[in-house]
Amino acid sequence: MAKELKFSASHEWAELDGKTAVIGVTDYAAELMGDIVFVELPAVGSRIKAGATFANIESVKAVSEVFSPVTGIVTAVNLSLNDSPELINRDAFAAYLIKADVEALEDGLMTESEYNKLKH
Amino acid sequence: MKKTVLYDRLAELGGKFVEFGGFFMPVQFLGILGEHRAVRSGVGIFDVSHMGEFLLEGENAEKEINYLFTNDFSKMPAGKVRYTLMCNTDGGIVDDLLVYKVNDAKYYLVVNASNIDKDREHILTNLKYGSKFTDLSDKISMIAVQGPLAAALTGEIFGKLPEGFYTFIFSKFAGHDVVVSRTGYTGEDGFEIYSENALTVDILNELLKFNDKYNTALAGLGSRDTLRLESAMPLYGHEMNAETLATELGLDAYIKIGKADFVGKAALTSKKPKYRRIGLKITDKGIAREGCKVLNGSEEIGHVTSGTMSPTLGYSVAMARVGVDSDTSDIYVDVRGRPLKAEAVAMPFYKR
Numbered sequence: 345m346a347k348e349l350k351f352s353a354s355h356e357w358a359e360l361d362g363k364t365a366v367i368g369v370t371d372y373a374a375e376l377m378g379d380i381v382f383v384e385l386p387a388v389g390s391r392i393k394a395g396a397t398f399a400n401i402e403s404v405k406a407v408s409e410v411f412s413p414v415t416g417i418v419t420a421v422n423l424s425l426n427d428s429p430e431l432i433n434r435d436a437f438a439a440y441l442i443k444a445d446v447e448a449l450e451d452g453l454m455t456e457s458e459y460n461k462l463k464h
Numbered sequence: 465m466k467k468t469v470l471y472d473r474l475a476e477l478g479g480k481f482v483e484f485g486g487f488f489m490p491v492q493f494l495g496i497l498g499e500h501r502a503v504r505s506g507v508g509i510f511d512v513s514h515m516g517e518f519l520l521e522g523e524n525a526e527k528e529i530n531y532l533f534t535n536d537f538s539k540m541p542a543g544k545v546r547y548t549l550m551c552n553t554d555g556g557i558v559d560d561l562l563v564y565k566v567n568d569a570k571y572y573l574v575v576n577a578s579n580i581d582k583d584r585e586h587i588l589t590n591l592k593y594g595s596k597f598t599d600l601s602d603k604i605s606m607i608a609v610q611g612p613l614a615a616a617l618t619g620e621i622f623g624k625l626p627e628g629f630y631t632f633i634f635s636k637f638a639g640h641d642v643v644v645s646r647t648g649y650t651g652e653d654g655f656e657i658y659s660e661n662a663l664t665v666d667i668l669n670e671l672l673k674f675n676d677k678y679n680t681a682l683a684g685l686g687s688r689d690t691l692r693l694e695s696a697m698p699l700y701g702h703e704m705n706a707e708t709l710a711t712e713l714g715l716d717a718y719i720k721i722g723k724a725d726f727v728g729k730a731a732l733t734s735k736k737p738k739y740r741r742i743g744l745k746i747t748d749k750g751i752a753r754e755g756c757k758v759l760n761g762s763e764e765i766g767h768v769t770s771g772t773m774s775p776t777l778g779y780s781v782a783m784a785r786v787g788v789d790s791d792t793s794d795i796y797v798d799v800r801g802r803p804l805k806a807e808a809v810a811m812p813f814y815k816r
Contacts, residue, residue, distance in 0.1 A: 384750065
């Protein structure tokens with residue numbers, strides 16, 4: 345089954361592969377946040393809920409909540425963000441935040457071209 | 465909302481603007497961290513035209529400012545700049561400001577943008593010795609050039625510079641008078657250039673001509689805040705406001721309680737401070753921002769007034785307002801329900 349990239353209106357991306365997802369924030373969100381200095385991630389095994397906050401990203405400017413595009417269970421977190429949170433500024437699509445087992449998707453997730461229209 | 469005279473030019477140069485103190489001000493250009501580092505290691509240029517400038521003149525001007533402000537100006541030489549607080553009769557802080565002495569009968573006052581109207585009102589109400597007060601805020605703009613290379617860059621434009629920190633000289637730009645002072649809000653060497661509005665864009669453009677030579681960064685309010693925080697400089701509306709007793713900030717060096725009567729003296733003499741300002745190093749990962757509760761063990765002792773990641777030090781720092789007698793041996797800061805371990809440390813956090 346092919347991987348599928350989806351976007352939320354709150355600027356998260358989810359790469360869906362069957363019942364699993366890799367989740368991060370978009371480059372557009374990273375640019376809005378500015379220099380990122382800390383990332384607060386959930387614990388592996390914790391439940392995340394579509395549309396609810398699952399992580400906080402601290403930039404020099406402010407803290408930003410990250411909303412989950414899926415409901416499910418966190419199976420992995422990107423530990424390299426602990427020491428190098430700036431990876432998100434460098435390439436927000438490579439610097440995922442978490443991996444999750446997916447039970448349901450958030451309503452209204454968009455394709456890449458739909459998302460690109462939204463952000464402009 | 466007001467725009468400074470540099471707004472259009474700075475927008476063209478990539479500034480991202482936010483509202484601050486009644487003005488649209490650039491919060492950043494290329495990025496706060498880069499701008500911060502440029503000021504610590506090279507030179508950065510800031511638009512600080514939002515600041516307010518007042519003129520106080522008259523044969524009793526010295527008596528007047530000694531009555532209006534908490535610091536002592538009686539032995540101040542001409543050409544000096546002095547930091548002071550201005551209190552209300554309850555000992556609360558109306559504003560913190562810089563006083564520039566031109567001569568015994570002429571002083572410039574530089575106040576916070578958000579307080580211009582309030583300060584003008586307060587000063588006019590408390591004038592006692594017949595001085596003439598003029599609000600120049602709408603006529604004067606200001607550029608700050610800050611960092612170890614600030615003297616070299618500013619010298620390219622003005623030649624002679626004020627030599628001592630917290631001194632100023634009158635200089636010329638295109639035949640017009642400008643004030644160049646060796647002051648700033650970054651903890652680095654630096655200059656602030658006061659000019660009539662019509663000159664300010666040209667001064668900026670002159671400074672920018674040396675971009676390649678000095679690798680100059682245009683800098684915004686974001687790095688101004690991280691820079692002043694590392695240097696533990698208080699910011700009105702955060703570390704202090706009208707309810708903050710002036711003696712609760714560790715700024716007693718600027719409060720000359722023994723001098724003749726001044727606005728707030730009676731209250732500051734009789735009231736005991738209930739709080740004190742402390743510096744925190746956050747030893748866990750995260751940022752303690754304004755409003756976060758400060759705990760010692762499980763006891764709440766106060767709150768954070770400003771906090772940031774310190775780009776120079778590589779960890780988070782904060783200033784906090786805590787009970788004057790609080791134990792600070794086991795500090796935690798509550799960040800969204802997560803307790804971050806912290807240590808009370810001496811201020812400033814960074815010293816050049």
